[in-house]
Amino acid sequence: MDTNIIYKKADDYVKDLFDKNANEKLIFHNLQHTETVVQRTKEIAAHYNLSETEMLVAYVAAWFHDTGHLFGTGFKNHEDRSVDIMKKFMSDYDNDSELIHSIENCILATKMPRNPRNLVEEIICDADTYHFGTKEFKDTNKRMLEEYSLREEKISKEDWDEGTLQMLNAHKFYTAYCKDLLDDKKKDNIKKIKKKLKKYEAQKGNLKLNNANSLTTKGIQTMLRLTSENHLKLSDMADHKANILISVNAIIISVILGVLMRKLEEEPALTIPTILFLIVSVTTIVIAILATRPKVSGGTFTEQDIIDKKTNLLFFGNFYRASLEQYDTAMRKMMKDPDYLYGSLIKDIYMLAVVLGRKYKLIRIAYYIFMIGIVVSVAAFAIAILFFANTQSAGTTTSAFPL
16 A cells, blocks of 8 residues: 555544544643654654655654553553554554554554664654653653643652653663754753752751741740740739738728727727737738839830830830830831840740749738737737736725725
């Protein structure tokens, strides 16, 4: 049969196969790829003195080499399926078993691992992987990944790029034409893949570092929050203790003023103990009030204070007289500066500790005064009552037995 007819029939037959068996999953192994391989085959073959039969073998093999993808669920053995489709086509137009066997060998030569045994098979192999040495490789590799993910399994881009690098390193162009034309660009593509893999490693390192920094930051935040909460709880406890002292001594003073003062004319011996008790209670109340008395600063700050990071914007006493706009601007500046923010938190905790130290010191003094004072006062009352009772007893005896 006329080879020109086979050229035309092969062209129409394969295009019709792709048209009737269109598959959206064939993002790379589609008709466009097949047509590109056919064109690359013609380009490479043009540089060699091939016979008419060799040209026909290369041409038909180029058209049919990926038709097996149309009738399979995966990549595996698609070359064998392509051979079956080619044999069915050729049986209708040419029964030359030697020709068909040569085409079969060309198609199977594209199967991994590749081992072409003659020039025609080398041309097909180079035409099929021509894009490895072109600037289009980035796009074709991306489409190949998408197709593989749809037809085989989901795979990460990093794993895919690692496999791609192994494939490029193992790959070689067979024809002298492709070696001269494509090897340098293929090396550039290999460098780009290696660069991407290094970026993945760097990102992993940054991720680990960021996770570590994140854990450290969370730990610092938790520490600052717990410390602040503990100080506030201790402050509440101090206020509660001071309130107990104030309440108890207020009751004592009320009793002294309301009851004992009326008895002093009848029982003058109780005057000193009563005054002593009154002084102790008043002193305790005064010290307890001093412990709980709030101290408020000026309530304003300047822009220079914010620049110098001198103002603690977390304490109301430093900004309650400032305008909302001024405070909002200052707070936003502080939130953008981690050093200023954490510094303010540390300063706030420190000032809470200073206030707590003062509170507990005064409350401790107040409790000591109250404890010692109430003991002394009760002792004074006891002595006064005993003394007053003895005096009354002595006075009664004298009037009953006058000298």
